[in-house]
Amino acid sequence: MPDVRIKTLPPPHGGKLVERVVRDPEMARKLMQKCSAVYDIKPTLFKGNPVRNVYREIMSVCYGFFSPVEGSMTKADLESVLEKRRLTSGWVFPYPILFDISEEDFKKLGVGAGDWLLLRLKGEPFAILEIEEVYEIAPGEVAVRTFGTPEHNPEVVKVPFDQKHTGYNIYCSLNPIILAGKYTIINEPKIRPPFDRFWYPPKRSREEFEKRGWTTVIAHQTRNVPHTGHEALMKNAAYIGDIEPSHGIVVNAIVGAKRIGDFPDEAIVEGHEMVHLAGYIKPERHLVTFTLWDMRYGNPIESLIHAVIRQNMGISFHMFGRDHAALGEYYDIYATQILWSKGIPSFGFDAPPYAVEGGFYLRPQNIAEFWYCPKCLEFAYSANCNHKGIYSRYSGSFIRGLINEGVTPPPQIYRPEVYKVVVKWWQKFGYPFNNEKYLKEREERLEVDLPHMELPAHLKK
Template identity: 30%
Template sequence: MLPPPHGGHLVHRLLSAEDGARREIEAGELPRIRPFVDQVFDAEKVAIGAYSPLEGFQDAQDVESVLRTGRLPNGLPWPIPIVLAPAGPANAAVVARLRPGDDVALLDLADRPFAVLHLRESFSFDRPGFARAVYGTTDVAHPNVADVRAAGPIALAGPVDLLHRLSLPAGALELTPAETRAEFARRGWRNVAAYQTRNVPHTAHEYLQRCVLEREDVDGLFIHPVLGRLKKGDYRPEVILAAYRALVQNYYPEDRVLLASLSIAMPYAGPKAALFLASVRKNFGCGSYVVGRDQAGIGTYYEPFACHRIFDEFDIGVTPIRFAETFYCRDCKGMA
């Protein structure tokens, strides 16, 4: 059967269309924050349950616990804190006036209110300490560290209500955890393996996916590319999706594979990111998770197989399907 959501409960903080429209009008009277694009994605993913059991942006106690132990205060494994630390003078002026109990409108990339933060706490955001604990470095050449260093000095914590879904490049492929769970159940899949990717498929990707489909303990493969903010050299989301559509529609058995997108910032945190991404896919209904060599790594910051070993340290209720190096064998003219 499908695994329960991480923490046992699938969070749902997306308002109905009627309530969302009403709250969007009311948001015109609220203080306004313009989050960095990554936190816009995070707010939506919290509200649709992708980050269950989180109900909003994490407070100081949560953040300290995650950075120190890799767990929430209740002991549940959670490797990367979800933090809102707005940057820039305009945001700083708003943050300085806020008090616990205030409601704050969060603006999307079109400056339209898309969510409301119910502020419970503001706290000093230790940016170097956060970078060191999550990414293992304070080197600003690391893209996520550069983002952390550019964040504001004050973090805002509290539950988030989503007024409406974001308008994203993937459109209807940006499924919610409730939608994928319903689709898995409709197909009769009991054990679904998630495949994490952020690029167009190449031969090694296809080889790993076919290996997973050949396993007797896997009913279906959930291909779930991350399509968040791009860094230099990344493929555009529409290119990634077009390539995977071609692969799924023309080469894979239609009843064994589901393609959807996940619009979040890619966390290049090596083993911590692998565990985080597996926890997210558990919320989408996946009981198995494919872990390749140096998953979610970048440069030489992480040991290539640390992303395998972290699943032995933290039991998140997901079975890792581990793969080492794959290569093209010139003698046998195939992948090995």
């Protein structure tokens, strides 16, 4: 496999960047004429709360974040992903990407293989699904096989998944009927503020990297407002290992429905932006972006979708730390680093994901555990700090507890400028963290608006 240290951006995963967005209104009208029925996209609910909206997956597919995936998976692709973490084409892909509907809605639509279905979002035409196959799933089985079990994946899965895990609930809450086929966006959405200035789908991100002269780029995955530990992580990771150093640091925030207790997405993207606006990282080396995805909190499995997304964006290296993209104690805290260091055979990887057929050009930057040392007055690693007995590890729950009590975190935890961003959105929403109210309100507004587009006469019935 080619050496990614060659000074060129890595190729898209699968070899070709998917872009399935029609921008010509006349072409859009012609495509709508071929549709047999209209379906209004609905959120996936768990106990009445939105945990997923398939529109985000459609956006990420059609703008190339999930290349080479082009739509809702066939039954063969679903089985291949669950069994081997590979598409039937052989390319590594970790998660089921499915368009699910209820039996009742399926009967009302009256569609089948060969039909085209117009998908409507916020009352407007949005995308087309070219139905290739219709099949049924058992959502609970899909959920278990997606994340693994202690019996089948003993290397890294510690306890069975349950309803305390947000990602597991997403798959358990799917409808049983799957419509498989390619997506095409025919009414390009407008990204709403403040997300609009952070929208860098793969084609645009690659153009931006070339404009900036970046050929080696490292990704920082985030679902949090950045504390000073994240800042130290970005600064250090860009200068160690094989980076040589990295020309650019790209923050790619996951924007979508998340667990209750996480920060609002608006605060996350603007908080990371403030890191360079306030001068803590040079703006010419730092770019904040986002991907639409309802986070699954899948630790090693989630790291694979992150690799898909970031390699497609043109990113060559990725930071992976302790408990990467995790929730609870389901996985070993170093599961992602185990995967990217030597592989996890029970998940289909006898070698790291960059060393297998159909794997990645992107390379990992596994980060050693670090802490804030009150003696050194800086972030330290076990290899170079002699004060481990007095170190202070950052705790997200501790930080959230401070904020909930109205206590301003000290500058050793949050840059004052970043904390002002937290307060700004706290004042806007009336609460500092995701709660049921936020999840339901954001489902109404989403992250996009759509231009008005008339339905064809035959679909107005």
